[in-house]
Amino acid sequence: MTRTIAQQAELALLLEVATTPKPGNVDRHRDHGDLRFEHFLAGTVGASDGLRALADPDGPPIGVAFERAVEGMSDQSGGNTQFGGLLLLAPLVRAAALGGLTPDRARRIAEGTGVEDAVGFYRAFEHVDVAVADPPEDMDALDVRRGSDAVPAVRQRNLSLYDVIERSADHDGIAREWTGGFERPLEAAEAIETRDGPVTDRAAETFLDMLATEPDTFVAINHGEEVAESVRERAAAARDGRVKPDALAEELVAEGINPGTTADLLAGGLFVALCRGVEV
């Protein structure tokens, strides 16, 4: 007996939040204000039906299954826990269900989304507040914060989910993976496979390396690009042994800085690593 694909995705979300230290994020040893560890546990359990729909080769369009996952995730009092992680997992889980998790297959699934996927995506914003960047002025009708109210405009322009996400690829790290072939979660999976020790320790090292390599876009959206770049530099100092990772974790939580996109990318990496047979 082995875990199903949906169970691997669920476990990936749980391992992500358990991974510590994961500077700035909720982890096994740190809450983040009113956003607490147990909200991520409840968010994961709530998302499980949507994950099963994603893992069903004959399931609904991935945007529709994603909305179901987000709806379930939101059934806890902490707010947004794993919106970005689920958005990243959606094409990866469906790819695994359709015969194997290759970059090519995930890319084809992302590119093959249609207007119903886009509608599901917009509806998902009805269930939870998600911090997003302001849209360009001429895009106001398609602002994701409009939620279902944007659906007529989405249908009228016959936009696919890929089209919608592509418009954020310049400033959103999840969108960048969707349109760029999922390179970073795949690299994270390789790092997790290659390292030694308990899986959450390997994931913690991988997280720090990811945060040290590229500025976190969620930090950039909330605090500006300069802050995101400075967090990247501080993560590099921690990765290179000039600062203790736990000290950086305490500092970022105290500063209210939350590199949530890098955590979402790690969840994707953990999912791929589990599918490739990494043991827990």
Added chain:
Amino acid sequence: MTRTIAQQAELALLLEVATTPKPGNVDRHRDHGDLRFEHFLAGTVGASDGLRALADPDGPPIGVAFERAVEGMSDQSGGNTQFGGLLLLAPLVRAAALGGLTPDRARRIAEGTGVEDAVGFYRAFEHVDVAVADPPEDMDALDVRRGSDAVPAVRQRNLSLYDVIERSADHDGIAREWTGGFERPLEAAEAIETRDGPVTDRAAETFLDMLATEPDTFVAINHGEEVAESVRERAAAARDGRVKPDALAEELVAEGINPGTTADLLAGGLFVALCRGVEV
């Protein structure tokens, strides 16, 4: 949208292991030798199919569904994580599925088990090593450690799961609840409902109170009744403010003492509390 009954059970298992301090047990801040936090996460995810079968009013006999849950739980490298918790949850989950979680209904389900339930229970021991007491000499054929090899004897004597469990009620805290009306998990649920703060903090206070009230039978099986009684006294000191609960947690882990039955009872209490509407 709210969590399904199976999802409440899954979340109860996750909240149980996240609850800290939970002296002597794996919790959010402590591993226990090679038995680590992430093994409980994987154990919970693996158990989810079995929990769904338990939560299906038309599902298989609860002993059969229990075996499925244990098989999935065992798909991680830490060993036994939640065997006792799942055994306690089995009648509670089925009771919730059959129209409401009352003590009467749970008791009727336990008493109404048959030989197929008992067969499932014995088979569950094939999947994982569980620390149990030696059986009386005349009971050797029914030693649970025989696993499937005991099934012919179980069938020949037409034993129900209730019959089998009743024989352990003098020395096993889960068996005591099965045959005693599930009083302690129900009391735990009330305590969790009544207290204030994040649900895992309420659960931690409840755990300490339970450990201070009755000797843990898993400690008694592994270390003898005197040690179990001394752990109870030390828990009472922590509960009454004479010792820091975190200090007791460090001590018990260092001594290799693991009050696992009390943790299982807490998981049952968390499940009941979630079903009654306690928010996460």
